[in-house]
Amino acid sequence: MQRIALVGAGFIGTVHAANLAAHPGVQFDLVYDVDEHRAGDVARRHGAVAVTDVEQIYDPDRVDAVLVASSTDTHAEHLRRAADAGVAVLCEKPIDRELDRAADTVAYVRARQVPAMMAFNRRFDRDYAELKATVDSGAVGEVALIQLTSRGPELPPLDYLRVSGGQMRDQAVHFFDLARWISGADVVAVFATGSALAEPRIAEFGDTDIAAVTLRLATGALVQIDTSRRTGYGYDERIEVLGSNGMVEAHRHRAGAVIRYTIGRAIEKGMHPGWFERIKPTYAATLDHFVDALDTGEPPSPSLDDGLRAQAIAEAAARSLTSGRSEPVQYPGA
Amino acid sequence: MQRIALVGAGFIGTVHAANLAAHPGVQFDLVYDVDEHRAGDVARRHGAVAVTDVEQIYDPDRVDAVLVASSTDTHAEHLRRAADAGVAVLCEKPIDRELDRAADTVAYVRARQVPAMMAFNRRFDRDYAELKATVDSGAVGEVALIQLTSRGPELPPLDYLRVSGGQMRDQAVHFFDLARWISGADVVAVFATGSALAEPRIAEFGDTDIAAVTLRLATGALVQIDTSRRTGYGYDERIEVLGSNGMVEAHRHRAGAVIRYTIGRAIEKGMHPGWFERIKPTYAATLDHFVDALDTGEPPSPSLDDGLRAQAIAEAAARSLTSGRSEPVQYPGA
Amino acid sequence: MQRIALVGAGFIGTVHAANLAAHPGVQFDLVYDVDEHRAGDVARRHGAVAVTDVEQIYDPDRVDAVLVASSTDTHAEHLRRAADAGVAVLCEKPIDRELDRAADTVAYVRARQVPAMMAFNRRFDRDYAELKATVDSGAVGEVALIQLTSRGPELPPLDYLRVSGGQMRDQAVHFFDLARWISGADVVAVFATGSALAEPRIAEFGDTDIAAVTLRLATGALVQIDTSRRTGYGYDERIEVLGSNGMVEAHRHRAGAVIRYTIGRAIEKGMHPGWFERIKPTYAATLDHFVDALDTGEPPSPSLDDGLRAQAIAEAAARSLTSGRSEPVQYPGA
Amino acid sequence: MQRIALVGAGFIGTVHAANLAAHPGVQFDLVYDVDEHRAGDVARRHGAVAVTDVEQIYDPDRVDAVLVASSTDTHAEHLRRAADAGVAVLCEKPIDRELDRAADTVAYVRARQVPAMMAFNRRFDRDYAELKATVDSGAVGEVALIQLTSRGPELPPLDYLRVSGGQMRDQAVHFFDLARWISGADVVAVFATGSALAEPRIAEFGDTDIAAVTLRLATGALVQIDTSRRTGYGYDERIEVLGSNGMVEAHRHRAGAVIRYTIGRAIEKGMHPGWFERIKPTYAATLDHFVDALDTGEPPSPSLDDGLRAQAIAEAAARSLTSGRSEPVQYPGA
The missing domain is CATH 3.40.50.720 (NAD(P)-binding Rossmann-like Domain)
Structure with a gap:
């Protein structure tokens, strides 16, 4: 206990x-x-x-x-x-x-x-964990390209955004961690470009509400991340990993299993309204892992160092947003 | 409280x-x-x-x-x-x-x-409740045909089956209730035929492990139920309602959102292993409704009478299994 | 040539x-x-x-x-x-x-x-042929239950229906053949019940526009067929085969691959408007088989006898519609 | 005629x-x-x-x-x-x-x-045409982000690749055209990064077999393209358009509608083996449009100028592959 x-x-x-x-x-x-x-x-x-x-x-x-x-x-x-x-x-x-x-x-x-652990809870999402296990099993071969989609339903309040550290550090950082975790490789360079389309005022403090990020891994593999603060259709996450001899995806979730058929149309359930409905079970799963690690004495994962590395990628991404070029990632102490 | x-x-x-x-x-x-x-x-x-x-x-x-x-x-x-x-x-x-x-x-x-309520918990399944609301809204017109699939993963122990009352009273009865509830109409006649394919010994006490049941509603609409004790691929439930100007279905659930693509194949997650994983959330939802009814003083639903009527259909179905003909449903006290 | x-x-x-x-x-x-x-x-x-x-x-x-x-x-x-x-x-x-x-x-x-062949073209549907091959491979075990859905978009003209021979002989007969072909077993008894919901006038000449049919095979396996003349949402066909250790389905077709996501909804393409759009490729595939058979000297299949047997099932189904009981199938000359 | x-x-x-x-x-x-x-x-x-x-x-x-x-x-x-x-x-x-x-x-x-027309046949794909019509209808609002996936099953022969002009000019160019067409906006800057993972020898002549490309449109909207010469699972194309109040996608095609369910798995049909099976119908549709234009005297579309503009994007993308920065697109004569 x-x-x-x-x-x-x-x-x-x-x-x-x-x-x-x-x-x-x-x-x-x-x-x-x-x-x-x-x-x-x-x-x-x-x-x-x-x-x-x-x-x-x-x-x-x-x-x-x-x-x-x-x-x-x-x-x-x-x-x-x-x-x-x-x-x-x-x-x-x-x-x-x-x-x-x-x-x-x-x-x-x-x-x-x-023992110290970062609460990167998406690693404990049932589907992402299975996707990771599939990649690790070698079933799709060597990782060649990862696609990550991370889209929130509605722009957070401007007051929050002003102090959030920006879209790279606040929203995309979870996906920088996922990219490292899934590939098992470090990120060597980042290109990011973005716009303030949903709320032009956030451009005044240098932030974006939609961004396209490209990571280059040490292996030569590539990662594409698209991240948006506002979808108009709910909360949307998905991951796709193209390997050297196959592909695996964790597809977007639907909020129910009912389909209505009418002339020419099949009207299905859409996305979850918000991020919490989508990822709620990951909190308990994260805690499970932490408790298991304490019980067995194994070091819990992701480590604080994983947290640091995801943050270093976010810093490079933020630099790229203004430099217009691919920026090298500098890991502190590395 | x-x-x-x-x-x-x-x-x-x-x-x-x-x-x-x-x-x-x-x-x-x-x-x-x-x-x-x-x-x-x-x-x-x-x-x-x-x-x-x-x-x-x-x-x-x-x-x-x-x-x-x-x-x-x-x-x-x-x-x-x-x-x-x-x-x-x-x-x-x-x-x-x-x-x-x-x-x-x-x-x-x-x-x-x-106040008394039957715990027909499938009525409180998120998808079935939405399917019912869709039917009630008139979006598919008048109900013409309902298809219900109810298939368990593995044959229960023979000792249980011997005292279970048989497949109609024990397994199909939930779906007899769903048919009445979704259609809003009473069942006037039942035809059932079945076999003991998974376990021939249950034929010795007159039971079946796979059955096809057809209900005729007072409106002339029809209901098809297929029910099996053993699938070999997990627990499987689905409902489909064909109306006079459209159709609505609550499709079978998949136990995850991961797809692996290989030459010629997309390997997806299958069914839940057992009934409990599939319908677990319905127990809390059933209790919610009961508590709401007590709080507001409204009569809870489904009533004991609903329980009685589902049971009367099961009796007619059991008779049909041996008579080879469509049997009228006799509701007690009606 | x-x-x-x-x-x-x-x-x-x-x-x-x-x-x-x-x-x-x-x-x-x-x-x-x-x-x-x-x-x-x-x-x-x-x-x-x-x-x-x-x-x-x-x-x-x-x-x-x-x-x-x-x-x-x-x-x-x-x-x-x-x-x-x-x-x-x-x-x-x-x-x-x-x-x-x-x-x-x-x-x-x-x-x-x-050499003589019945043009039961659905046997040559790409998906149905693969479903049949899967069943024959033993991948789902012994056939236990087959579900067939056959629904037309709109009621044909009353003048046509009057001389069509009725829903069993005219519409369901294709699916009687599919049931025999997929299972590799003959049908021993048929129960059918139906209604005239879309057009009550067809009841005057003893026909139905919606029907639920149950076949019992010589093996004890069961077949459920639902067949409708009018869906309100296009043409709809599907087949599902439950075996002793798995299931295989040929799911309904969608007429396109575009999905629009909006709040709470994913609006997908629906069914094909009519039967011809759905099964058009089967005509060429049927001809291919006939020509191949002539070229190689093999007897073409399905044979005229297959046609006769499907028809005998339709006759028994038509009898059951009025008798209210399961009717034995009498194969001519058998 | x-x-x-x-x-x-x-x-x-x-x-x-x-x-x-x-x-x-x-x-x-x-x-x-x-x-x-x-x-x-x-x-x-x-x-x-x-x-x-x-x-x-x-x-x-x-x-x-x-x-x-x-x-x-x-x-x-x-x-x-x-x-x-x-x-x-x-x-x-x-x-x-x-x-x-x-x-x-x-x-x-x-x-x-x-009258002159470029045979950019993907514009005439049934699904892409519907996706474009959906965007034009305003149903998803202003275009914010487009995702395009273009992945071939197997590396073409080295001799072909050596004279192909490279992955940007040869493979991605079709998708540069789709990006302009769907958005109705011109591309102002391109970032591209790629690797030679499937065949390291193509790096010797400066080519890539996998690449991630990001386009910036004049409106501030973004486009992500991932393009690969070799998937290991067949031919794969998809498009997704995120707008200011919704999303529309033309999802990847499956080569059939058969699903086999076994313990824990649903084994579905995968991708088409090659590009031709996937886009074959677009050739006839392209010709239809050309003939219609000739018949009516309307200028056919896409024009030669559209061809030129897609090519100019490919040139900028090729420059970016080596410069490591976002490159402006220079349209000839513009």
Whole structure:
């Protein structure tokens, strides 16, 4: 039984809380949030205790691990606290908005040797995991090209976008991680181009709402990512891997199985309305993996270093957006 | 908040227990089972109390409703107890193996006016509910033909089959209910023919493991049901409704979204391995409806009478299996 | 090179004419029709000659085979003429409206040993041929249940229906043949029930426009056929074969590959508008097989006997429509 | 009736010949090829005459139009001959391997005002035409992103690739045209990156066998093209258009409709083996459009200028492959 505390009781925090409470291998006792009310609500719903002093969380006598789902600017601090306390940590992305500070944090945690895992939950999507297993089995041969589609239904509020770090760091970063993970190869160069078509005002702070990104892998294989903030038809994700002797895809999901036939038309169910409906089961699966790793003593994966590398790709992509050329990826400390 | 007690802590009882515990509008305090151990296990898992005296369940000061998931031969008794105690009841099918006794039970409960609902959970399947709404909207015109497929992956044990009441009463009865519900019309005649192909020994006690059933509705519309105990490829359900100006189907489910392409072939995910993976979400949805009905004071649906009518169709189907002719359906008390 | 003459220059005659003209192994010189104009038009389009005396067709010095696509009541006569002349014959169904006369005709042709083939063209549908090959390979085990759907888009004119022989003999007969062919087993009993929902007036002459038919095979396997004269959404055919360890289906065709996604909906292409768009390629494939058989000296298949047997099933189905019971199939001469 | 002569009797010439012969609005009398035997074979098969002197083709007393399907290096010459003779022309791509010479040729033909059309046959694919109509209808809003997939089954012979002009000019050019046509916008910049993964030797002459291309349109919309010479699973094409309020796709084709279900798997038909099986019907549809244009006097489309513009994009793409940056597209004469 792993005693896991929760840091952060916002929307994603409540999702994690429900999974912690329902997990048969987890004892979920403590919740912390800067907003005491939010922490208290979450604690009450699941029979846990809300603590007001963050030190109570990082108490190795009471907790084995911490799940960090607090606001982005506090991730690095909580990672360091966990390292200092010698408790394991499962952390939402990113490690830190600044790549250098993120790299320092990873080095700090690594030196203290606590088990640490990035919550890149899409790796634990049932279909993506099967796609990855298919690629690893050699059934499609050597990876030649990966296509990733990541499209959100509606533009987030302008206030959010202004501080989000931009489409590459905020939205595409999950798919940079998927590209590395699926191919098992590092990214050597990135080309990105984008536009502000849904909301021209975001161009004022240098952001895009639609972008086409091309990654070149060390093997010579290529990756195409298309990413959009606004579809008009719901949330849309898909992955396709072309190999040297076959192809495998995880196709877009439909939100139901009903088809109506009329003259000339078959009207089927469309996409899920939002990202949460689509990827909700991945949160529990991510937690499962983390708990299994703690139980067996295996290092959990993806590691903080994976988080750092995805972030380094996002930095190169952001540079390419303005340079108009393929940019080399520089991995910190590599 | 509805205080709902659980009667029966077998496999389906544990499914109901988890849903009762997770439902925000339900207070789940009491569990009863003839096997005290089973009751205790379920109670412990969800912070409820196992009672050993069934009278403690039927106490209107402590419970508002009872969910009956005990063995088939005790359903009628629990329905009567609930009626006597004046508590609402959600009951697994059938009411009673004997149609006459079932009819008496329904009359008994009706006279005491407690809210009572049959747990025909397939009505609450997301896709079937949408299919029904499409039919009701008039989008496909008047119902002309319904096709229902119900195929289990593997033959249940012979010992179970021997006491199951036969394929019509045990397996097809859910689909007899769906046919009535979707069409909004009663069944006037049934033709059924079947074989024992997977297990010839079940022919010795007059049962079938594969059957083709044809229902004729009062409107002249037709229903085809194919039902099999053993597929060799997993659990398979589908429904198709042909109307006077269109068609709507709830197609078979696939257990994932990954496709591998090789020379000449696209290898996709197949069916769910068993019925439970396929219809698991319907149990929570059935409970939702029951709680909503209690909250609003509306009569819950499907009613016990719906249960009785599905059973009457099963009786006629069983007669047809041996008579070789279309048999009229006699509804008790109608 | 086979010299094949065409008898009948109506709509299907023109389809056959184009295929005869395009076939590299066929010399297409002669056309006959009771309507000289129609014969002349077809002949001109393909560089053939229209003959006015039917005797000129049955001249073994000029023709090796005759393709009979004339009106139903003349099929038997042309079959006998071909037999007398010693030329091969490919004949549209039925052999004769009356089963006894059909049986006499088959015996007559058989005695004279000319190669003769029924144009049950659905056997040559690309998908159905692959489905049959899959069944024959044993990949789904022993056949347990076959589902056949046959639905036309619009009710034919009442004047046609009045002389068509009824839905069993006119529409379902193709699917009776498919059931025998796919299963490799003969039909021992038939239950059929139907209604006149699209056009109540056809009930006056004992016909149906929607019917559910159940066949029992000699092996104990079952066949369900649903057949409708009017769908409101185009032409719809599909086949599904459940075996003892798997299932194979030839799914309904869509008329295109374009999907539009909007909020909650994916709007796809529907069915083909009519039967001809769906099964057009089967005519050329049927002719291919006939020509191959003539070239190699193998007996062409399906035989006239296959035609007779499908017709005998239709007779039993028609009896069942009024008797309300499962009717045994009596094969003439068997 | 348009009298159309054929220039070129290679593989594609024979496809065009069959379509010319079968077209009810075309009189197909003359064939020319540098190889008299090939011309003779084609002529014989369709009742036409093979001419040995190319001048006989460009005789306005005998022909209204010429279909040019000869070897690439002779296209420009035949376009000029047609212009001189005042006969219309339907020409396979490209106009000329050299963009400047191609531009001169277009100017030459334009000055003489003969109807001239590029045989970009994918515009006439049934699904692509419907996708284009959907976009034009406004049903998905303003075009934001187009995804095009173009993947051949097997690497062509090295000798062919050496003189093909490279993957951008030879394979991707069709999709550059589709991007312009679907969006109705011109391409302003191109980024391309590629590798020689299937056949490293082609890197020696600067070619790629897999490439990812990103186009930026004048509207700010983006286009992603992935193109591969070798899939290992057959021929694969698809198009997806994301608009400001919806999406439309023309999905990949399957070569049949049969599905076999086994434990955990649904084994479906895969892709067509080669490009010809997939796009065969587009040749007849292209000819239809050309003949319609001649009949009505409307200018046929796509024009030679469309051919020139697709070629200019290919030139920029080829430059980008080596420069590693987004290259502006320079349209000749624009």
